[in-house]
Amino acid sequence: MEEDDQTTRTFPPWVQLEYNHMRALAGPSSSVHFTHVSRSAASSLGDLLSSSDPSLAQAEVHTEGVLDLMKAKGVPLEKVCLLDPKAPEALSPEDSETFDWFLFGGILGDDPPRDRTSELRALGFPGRHLGSVQMTTDTALGVTKRVILDKEPLDKLPYVDFPTIRFNAKESVEMPFRYIVQDGQPLMPPGMRELLYEDLDKAFDF
Structure with missing residues (x-):
């Protein structure tokens, strides 16, 4: 899990957008479980979801x-x-006959990747990869x-890799991840473009 703010016990805005987007992408036939959440942050994350x-997919928060x-759950x-x-093998449609649960370990979206998935790999879970380019968690x-x-x-x-998000003729930001393309654009959480632009303004606010 991403770290929550130690004072407010809330998560950064981009984390909130991605977590809600995960529920939308999973759809109503699935459930999404957020595990290993600190007790003090579990309440705020539960309210968020x-x-x-x-x-949306059902969401559960677990400490x-x-x-x-x-x-x-007997899994x-x-x-x-x-x-x-x-993982040596790529995920395939046939894996639906083998697996019932899919575990997103560490923090996908690190740039550069820090291989925090290694902590779960060491526990012996069978694994599959999603290609060679890093994705955000929701992607x-x-x-x-x-x-x-x-x-x-x-x-x-x-897919589109490392897309440039343009806000106007002079301002843009390159995202260091792979995204699904939808309607000709990288599929991001609703509100993410606006958040990126706000952060861009903050970076140059003297």
Whole structure:
């Protein structure tokens, strides 16, 4: 989990946007579990994800780690697929017959990647990768959903790598990740462009 603010016990705005986007991308037939959340931050994250919108995946917030959650729900290790950039095999539609749960470990979206997934890899989870280019957490979940539930091959999905987000003729920012393309644009959480522009202004505010 990303670190929450030690004073307010809340998460940065971009984290909030990505987490809600994960629910939208997963869709109503799925559930999304956020594990290993500090007790002081669990309440604020639970409030953030409390929307009962029927178009969103159900969300649950847990203070315990993933192994404790698996034990409580009776989920065997071999039914959990760790999305791991270093896994030898790519995720495929056929994996829907092997796995019931998909685990996004560490913090996807680090730039540069710090391989924090290694902590979960060491626990013995079977793994699959999503390609060679780093994705944000919500993109990784969206790609997994399309491969597993929609049966779209990983290499047939429309991608854009390191897109430049332009705000006007003079201001732009390059994103160091891979995104799904939708309607000709990188698929980002609603509100992310506005947040990026605000951060851009802050960076040059003397």
